[in-house]
Amino acid sequence: xxxxxxxxxxxxxAVSSMLSGACLVAAAADAPSTSASQGSGNTTQATSANTDTxxxxxxxxxxxxxxxxxxxxxxxxxTFNLKVDxxxxxxxxxxxxxxxxxxAREAVGRALDNVLVIPRFANNLFQLxxxxxxxxxxxxGINTTAGLLGFFDPxxxxxxxxxxxxxxxxxxxxxxxxxxxYLMLPLLGPSxxxxxxxxxxxxxxxxxxxxxxxxxxxxxxxxQRIIEAVNYxxxxxxxxxxxxxxxxxxYGAVQDAYLQQRDNRVKELKAGAx
Amino acid sequence: xxxxxxxxxxAPLSACAAILAVIAIVSTTVAMxxxxxxxxxxxxxxxxLVNPALEILNDKSSPLKDRQQKxxxxxxxxxxxYTAMARSALGLHWKDINDQQRQDFTQVFTAFLRDSYIxxxxxxxxQQVNYLGASDLGDGRSEVKTTIEQPGGAAPVQVNYxxxxxxxxWQIYDVTVDNISIAANYRNQFNRVINNQGFDxxxxxxxxxxxxLEDQLGTPHAHD
Numbered sequence: 434x435x436x437x438x439x440x441x442x443x444x445x446x447a448v449s450s451m452l453s454g455a456c457l458v459a460a461a462a463d464a465p466s467t468s469a470s471q472g473s474g475n476t477t478q479a480t481s482a483n484t485d486t487x488x489x490x491x492x493x494x495x496x497x498x499x500x501x502x503x504x505x506x507x508x509x510x511x512t513f514n515l516k517v518d519x520x521x522x523x524x525x526x527x528x529x530x531x532x533x534x535x536x537a538r539e540a541v542g543r544a545l546d547n548v549l550v551i552p553r554f555a556n557n558l559f560q561l562x563x564x565x566x567x568x569x570x571x572x573x574g575i576n577t578t579a580g581l582l583g584f585f586d587p588x589x590x591x592x593x594x595x596x597x598x599x600x601x602x603x604x605x606x607x608x609x610x611x612x613x614x615y616l617m618l619p620l621l622g623p624s625x626x627x628x629x630x631x632x633x634x635x636x637x638x639x640x641x642x643x644x645x646x647x648x649x650x651x652x653x654x655x656x657q658r659i660i661e662a663v664n665y666x667x668x669x670x671x672x673x674x675x676x677x678x679x680x681x682x683x684y685g686a687v688q689d690a691y692l693q694q695r696d697n698r699v700k701e702l703k704a705g706a707x
Numbered sequence: 708x709x710x711x712x713x714x715x716x717x718a719p720l721s722a723c724a725a726i727l728a729v730i731a732i733v734s735t736t737v738a739m740x741x742x743x744x745x746x747x748x749x750x751x752x753x754x755x756l757v758n759p760a761l762e763i764l765n766d767k768s769s770p771l772k773d774r775q776q777k778x779x780x781x782x783x784x785x786x787x788x789y790t791a792m793a794r795s796a797l798g799l800h801w802k803d804i805n806d807q808q809r810q811d812f813t814q815v816f817t818a819f820l821r822d823s824y825i826x827x828x829x830x831x832x833x834q835q836v837n838y839l840g841a842s843d844l845g846d847g848r849s850e851v852k853t854t855i856e857q858p859g860g861a862a863p864v865q866v867n868y869x870x871x872x873x874x875x876x877w878q879i880y881d882v883t884v885d886n887i888s889i890a891a892n893y894r895n896q897f898n899r900v901i902n903n904q905g906f907d908x909x910x911x912x913x914x915x916x917x918x919x920l921e922d923q924l925g926t927p928h929a930h931d
Contacts, residue, residue: 684899694886
C-alpha cells in the first residue's frame, strides 16, 4: 500500500492522465487560431526576443531547432497523441457535446478548475505573489459555497476576483531555472523538461493522495483527468481542424505556440499582471 | 567703453539667432514630412484595416463572393508589409536562397497570409472590436492592441498588430493572436521544413496550403 511517493505520482501521472494530453495539444495548437483560453488580461509585452521581428534585422528563429534535441521522440509522441485524439477523445467529446449543452459543459469546466486550487495557491505563494495567492483561497471559498461546488464563478462576477493561473513549471521559469529541452509527453501533450518536473511537483500537492489509499486517489485522479479532457475537448471541437488549416507544419506550430505561451505567461507573472 | 554695449548685447542676440534657426529647421522638417506622418497614428492605420473589414463581413446583403473580393482588395493594400513578413518568417534561411526564390516565396506567402487573414476573421464570429490603444516599442515601432468580442460570453480574443514606420508610413509587420506571434510561429514551422526536407518542399507545401484555403473560401461556410 505504501508505494514510494514519487514513483506513485509518476504512475498516477502516466496512467491517470489518459487522454488529457491530446487535449493539451489541442490547447496549444489552437493558440494561433481561436483560443479562448487566455483572452483576459491586457498584457503589455507581446514581443520577446523570440517574437520581436523587425523586418530589417535578421532574426534567426533558430532557437526552437536548438531546443529540440528530442525531436525524433517528440515527433513520434505527437503522432501518437493525434491518433488518440482522432480515435478516442474527439469521438467521445462529440457524443458528450450532444447530450450536454454548452453552458452546462462550461460549468463542469469551472468546477473541475475550482478543485485544482492548491497548486495555483502554492505557486503564486512561491513567487511571492501574496495577494494573488490570497485571492485563490478567497475564490475557492466563495465559489465552493456560493458558487455551488465551483459550477459557477460568483467570485469573479460579484467580487471581481479573477483566477491567477499558475503552476510549478512557471515557478521554475520565474526563478530562471533553464527549461531544458522541449518534450512532447504521451497523452499529456507539449511540455519541457522543467515543465514535466513541474507537473510532478504539482501532483504532490494533490491533497487526496495523503488521505486515501493510493489506488483510490489514483482512480479519482484518473477519472478527473479523463473528465477534464473530454469536457475541454467538447468545448473546442474544431480546434485541430482550425490549427491544421493554417499550419504548414503542425508539429512546429504546436511547439512554437506552446513555448511562446509559456514565455508570455511568465512575463505576465513577472510584470505583476493578471 | 563704446564697445561694451555691443558686447553686452552680442550674447542675447546670438542666442536669439540660434533659437530662430532651430525654429526654422524644425518647422521645415515638419512641413516636409508626409501627411501620414503628422496625421495618422498607428491605431488609425489598424482601424483603417479592421473597420472596413467588419463592415464588409457584416454586410450580409451582398453575396459572399463579392464580400471576399472586397476583403481581398482591402488586405492587399500596403497596410501589411508582406515582404517584411516573408523575410521574417524565413529567418536565417532568407540568406541562403537566391533572388528568384525570394520573390517566389514572398508571392506565395503573401497569398497564403491574405487568405489566412480573410479565413480567420470570417471564423471569428466578430461581435465587436475594441481598441485598447497603442504602445511605443521604440525604433519607430508600435503595438496596437485590440480585443475581439465573441458571442455567447466566450472569452474575447486578443489580437495585437505590430507596426513599423518607414518614410512616414505605418505598416503591419506582425500580428499576435492571444500573444502568439504569427511571424515567429511560421518561422519555427518553416525552419523545420527547410531543415528536414529543403526549401522546395516548403514551397510546395505552402502552395498546397494556400490553394486549400482559397478553395475553402470559395465554398460558403456554415456561419454565413
